[in-house]
């Protein structure tokens with residue numbers, strides 16, 4: 001008997017831009033047949049009135065530390081509830097664990113979602129002894145980092161991720177040389193820009209220069225937090241110009257007007273508030289005795305000194321500029337999720353339903369088809385996932401079933417991990433992972449080696 005069928009499935013066909021309605025027959029983890037499924041199956045889901053989408057592929061995510069008993073996969077479980085079935089983690093220059101350990105853990109225990117992984121440049125720097133974020137690495141440190149890239153290649157990372165804003169001492173030259181250690185063609189570089197706001201265009205120019213010198217495509221990270229501060233026009237024009245000249249550069253964006261990062265990072269160095277034209281009250285703490293409170297100068301300085309690891313939320317962006325980014329066909333959805341001991345920004349629990357509910361249904365910024373494209377087939381092609389991101393015979397049965405009339409995020413800045421509404425089922429590899437909005441199996445995910453060739 002076959003495993004499962006989803007009857008009355010309304011689903012997007014991205015090659016024609018049309019909606020189709022059919023039954024999906026699922027067996028051994030793949031969509032075996034599309035059409036009338038008369039076969040008996042172990043289980044049947046009736047999707048009448050709902051949308052069946054390929055599972056969302058999070059282009060820009062962060063992983064949880066696997067060594068933490070308490071928070072291992074905390075973020076991934078929140079992501080799963082909002083329909084994410086595959087995530088590209090290790091972004092912004094950071095990893096928690098050695099890739100070998102991470103892969104071994106998932107191969108043994110499974111994970112809530114499928115994972116691809118970037119190697120974080122800043123983590124490599126720290127492991128190589130380049131502990132001062134304001135200093136360039138030495139020749140010896142860089143050689144050690146190159147060796148670590150060589151070793152990690154056995155586990156098929158997507159490529160290098162950079163977090164220039166967090167490590168101002170990193171030079172473009174160091175990055176280009178490190179990229180050279182990947183050797184083969186076809187890796188992708190994900191970059192958290194060097195400086196935001198008025199520095200958007202020069203930051204993008206640096207990415208273009210790195211792409212030209214290295215030959216690697218660049219994924220610009222969360223363009224909203226770089227440029228939705230009054231500079232989105234300039235930033236999008238710079239990207240369009242580079243793309244017109246043949247540079248392989250695209251971007252991702254999360255649907256919020258606040259970013260989130262550690263209060264002790266270089267992001268909050270001298271001059272940041274002037275640059276954003278904001279004051280200390282733009283910052284909200286996410287943990288500790290002043291959780292969910294906005295800062296004063298005193299509270300900001302005290303927390304930065306005493307709890308530099310605390311995640312804080314910074315309300316500095318404009319929603320119209322986030323919408324403007326999403327209208328561009330080369331900008332896809334990425335959550336930038338990553339809860340810090342269960343605290344942080346609602347994007348880890350709300351990004352996808354928020355785009356579908358707020359930006360598609362309520363504000364009509366995008367059509368449903370356009371939004372789903374940015375969540376599925378576009379990141380799938382960026383990550384060279386040949387059997388994910390579309391509902392086609394032979395493709396992986398990573399699916400999400402939601403109600404387009406009710407889907408919405410419920411996570412907010414005071415309750416950042418609230419589950420969304422309107423997402424009924426999530427399937428990972430043909431198994432039911434979420435049912436009725438609740439996680440029923442958080443172990444169906446696998447590590448996905450990146451196909452650097454082709």
Ligand SMILES: [Zn+2]
Nearest residue numbers: 092192221222
């Ligand atoms: Zn980042």
